Amino acid sequence: MIDFTSIQQMLEQARADGLPLWDAIRQADCHLQNITPEQSWEKMHAMLDAMIQADESYRESDRSHSGLVGGDGGRMARYGQGGNTLCGPFLTDVMAGALRMGECNACMKRIVAAPTAGACGVLPALLLPYAKHFGATKDQLVQALYVASGFGMVIAARASISGAEGGCQAEIGSAAAMGAAAVVHLQGGGPEQMAGACAMAVKNLLGLVCDPVGGLVEVPCVKRNVIGAMDALSAAQMAMAGITSRVPPDQVLDAMAEVGHSLPHTLRETGKGGLAATPFGLEYAPKDL
Amino acid sequence: MNLFDILGPVMVGPSSSHTAGAVRIGRMARSLLGQEPVKADILLHGSFASTGEGHGTHQAIIAGLLGLAPDDSRVPDSFALAKERGLRFTFSPCTLRDVHPNSALITLEGAQGGRLEVGASSPGGGRIRVFRLDGLDTSFTGALPTLVVHNSDQPGCVSKVTRALADWGLNVATLQLNRGGRGGSAVMVIECDQPISQDTAQQIRALPGIMRVTCYTPDEEGA
Numbered sequence: 001m002i003d004f005t006s007i008q009q010m011l012e013q014a015r016a017d018g019l020p021l022w023d024a025i026r027q028a029d030c031h032l033q034n035i036t037p038e039q040s041w042e043k044m045h046a047m048l049d050a051m052i053q054a055d056e057s058y059r060e061s062d063r064s065h066s067g068l069v070g071g072d073g074g075r076m077a078r079y080g081q082g083g084n085t086l087c088g089p090f091l092t093d094v095m096a097g098a099l100r101m102g103e104c105n106a107c108m109k110r111i112v113a114a115p116t117a118g119a120c121g122v123l124p125a126l127l128l129p130y131a132k133h134f135g136a137t138k139d140q141l142v143q144a145l146y147v148a149s150g151f152g153m154v155i156a157a158r159a160s161i162s163g164a165e166g167g168c169q170a171e172i173g174s175a176a177a178m179g180a181a182a183v184v185h186l187q188g189g190g191p192e193q194m195a196g197a198c199a200m201a202v203k204n205l206l207g208l209v210c211d212p213v214g215g216l217v218e219v220p221c222v223k224r225n226v227i228g229a230m231d232a233l234s235a236a237q238m239a240m241a242g243i244t245s246r247v248p249p250d251q252v253l254d255a256m257a258e259v260g261h262s263l264p265h266t267l268r269e270t271g272k273g274g275l276a277a278t279p280f281g282l283e284y285a286p287k288d289l
Numbered sequence: 290m291n292l293f294d295i296l297g298p299v300m301v302g303p304s305s306s307h308t309a310g311a312v313r314i315g316r317m318a319r320s321l322l323g324q325e326p327v328k329a330d331i332l333l334h335g336s337f338a339s340t341g342e343g344h345g346t347h348q349a350i351i352a353g354l355l356g357l358a359p360d361d362s363r364v365p366d367s368f369a370l371a372k373e374r375g376l377r378f379t380f381s382p383c384t385l386r387d388v389h390p391n392s393a394l395i396t397l398e399g400a401q402g403g404r405l406e407v408g409a410s411s412p413g414g415g416r417i418r419v420f421r422l423d424g425l426d427t428s429f430t431g432a433l434p435t436l437v438v439h440n441s442d443q444p445g446c447v448s449k450v451t452r453a454l455a456d457w458g459l460n461v462a463t464l465q466l467n468r469g470g471r472g473g474s475a476v477m478v479i480e481c482d483q484p485i486s487q488d489t490a491q492q493i494r495a496l497p498g499i500m501r502v503t504c505y506t507p508d509e510e511g512a
Contacts, residue, residue, distance in 0.1 A: 029292045043293060050299045050360075064303070065343045105302030108345050108365040113415075115295045117305045123296075145296055152295035161295070162413055178295075215340040217303035271340070286339035 025150035073100030097125035102222030121225030122175035148178035163210035166260025179232035199245035201235035209267035211274025214284030307344035310411025315353020324399035335390030
């Protein structure tokens with residue numbers, strides 16, 4: 001049974017069981033929750049549906065409590081409609097999707113934490129435009145979500161998925177790593193390529209600090225969902241091209257844990273360092289009570 | 290931890306600790322009161338006090354007090370719903386000692402005249418921990434079925450309660466007992482592996498020395 005303590009164990013177990021990685025992860029979930037594969041599948045399907053509903057709930061006119069966040073998802077989509085974008089239609093849709101979901105979260109809409117609320121935009125921004133541009137069934141997207149959560153489980157066990165504990169690398173970095181593996185699955189890559197994509201996505205955001213202006217999940221969190229999605233795609237594309245992570249994936253996660261613990265507390269969700277401590281950020285700083 | 294702690298919960302944003310966890314604190318307080326709350330005085334401590342407004346923490350706690358779940362899209366509009374349902378409330382900042390920065394102390398009055406003071410924290414990921422009940426220290430999360438017994442500080446109360454649980458075939462996972470002072474009132478918090486039925490609670494309520502019994506059952510969104 002996959003115990004989610006290491007990526008290597010996860011891959012070896014799936015191979016030993018003769019199961020595709022997503023199904024081996026589902027089996028382990030059934031064991032953990034004491035539910036049937038059908039019940040697990042239904043729950044994961046509900047997560048995908050909730051993501052789709054959240055994306056559809058976006059309104060360009062919505063603004064966050066501070067007024068700092070809102071409207072950018074609409075701006076990006078309109079830029080895309082012009083047809084002459086820098087990054088092309090797929091990446092423009094990905095960026096717009098990440099902004100939309102991040103803004104939905106900041107504006108108190110119903111979202112799916114993946115793995116956290118602040119990073120909720122990365123996975124849907126990858127999966128929904130992927131289905132639109134390259135064609136993927138809902139069932140394939142649900143399989144991709146199993147892959148994403150399996151890698152997320154190992155990240156949570158070996159490193160962290162909490163900004164207060166490990167900085168933004170633990171939130172957006174984890175979401176990007178999960179998303180990279182999920183996209184490799186959709187592209188038909190093998191488990192080793194998924195693991196490599198996960199590792200490369202983490203490596204490329206290693207050390208990212210959590211420095212929210214005013215201590216709120218708004219600035220820079222919403223736009224970091226964009227870089228998380230783009231990081232995931234570049235890692236997935238490298239993996240599909242046969243490029244591997246030189247540092248073994250589990251060792252990358254251990255480095256992520258070590259880097260997280262080394263971050264000063266001002267850069268771990270306290271709203272006291274980085275962008276939060278700029279003159280602009282300080283205008284939004286909470287008054288100490 | 291399972292896959293749906295990583296992918297999920299489905300929740301109203303923006304923050305699992307300051308919004309989803311705050312809804313759960315309200316739900317827990319409502320459940321422990323055991324009746325429809327009509328008045329709530331809410332003290333916010335630390336980060337809940339300083340950044341709560343921007344995170345919708347106030348609306349989230351009220352939503353929970355009204356029984357809404359963290360993924361209910363009415364969470365942002367809970368103040369209007371409170372007015373409709375006749376729940377009056379106040380919020381004030383406060384400083385509590387030795388508690389997590391994301392903490393609230395809620396004093397509730399119920400429609401049938403019940404009163405309860407609950408202190409709870411939201412340390413992250415939407416998980417919560419109750420740290421105070423009616424002025425007495427405690428510690429439980431609501432992850433397991435939980436029995437809360439207010440009893441008078443006299444010999445035999447604990448054994449009578451645990452005897453009753455054994456008779457109903459309930460396994461005690463954890464047990465805590467705290468008292469205000471010798472011979473005064475005490476609070477027992479018992480986490481069980483199996484759900485605690487109303488019949489069990491009723492039988493314990495009838496035991497001598499027992500003042501109040503509340504059970505908390507974790508639900509799909511709960512705890």
